[in-house]
Amino acid sequence: MTSLYEEVTQVPDGVPTRRVTITVNGQKRTVDVEPRLLLAHLIRQGLKLTGTHTGCDTTNCGACTVLFDGRPIKSCTMLAVQADGHKVETVEGMGTASELHPIQEGFKEEHGLQCGFCTPGMMLAAKALLEKNPNPTEDEVRWALSGNLCRCTGYQNIVKAVLWAADKMRDQQA
Template structure:
């Protein structure tokens, strides 16, 4: 197409370049262009948060952001949380604390939790509930999501303490 723009985005630590239409949404580029289907499409209006990704470490809802707006930046999807075959603490927390049921909201919730823990490794229940307040879960009642994030924070702190000993 004549109207395409070249973008280059570091996705989960890997440089990715593509020709995209300027109006292509980031969520569609991730899912259709890169095959990263962990980022879900729920509402297309930023209401549910199923499309949450981290852009330069900050949670954004990719269903109302154009792919060209992420050009030159670093993006993390749920697929990028795992490093070298090892689950991220937030992924372990969701597993251990049963932080999911149907799983549709889980990628966005995990990324919100991971971002929170970067700034606050020991969040209170209130802190976690505030951090996830922009994302919807229709299954869990949120309590186990809160417990999962706190579990992850404790695990991260424990690993840091062990590394310093």
């Protein structure tokens, strides 16, 4: 088995790696990583799940947001080794091109994106919100997304998209 970090930055001989098993989008993945590898880079370079974006790389922008045991985290600010034995969900786990998740549908319906860079992080933060609070107010949506930056939309349509999704998901539950 080749080390993932080797693919990422060519680990020289003798640098210790650790074997970790992470459930990513419902699938168990076992990989060898160098302890300093960041989860965001394992997901992108190692697992080739490039829907998770790295924006600022300084814990500000939230583009790298994934769900870690169901809660949103900034994957640029967690070591990949820390995810050993845990569940990670990325945007690839939300829906498929033919069958969108209601949140993805909401972003489409309400034009919740322009360049799309922040969108995966926004959607996962929204998913975490709606799981805890299926009927949020506009204010609650804005607070829940306040750790995710968007430089295109001015947030208006993102908020509308999340409220649209909340409606749809409540309808599906009913």
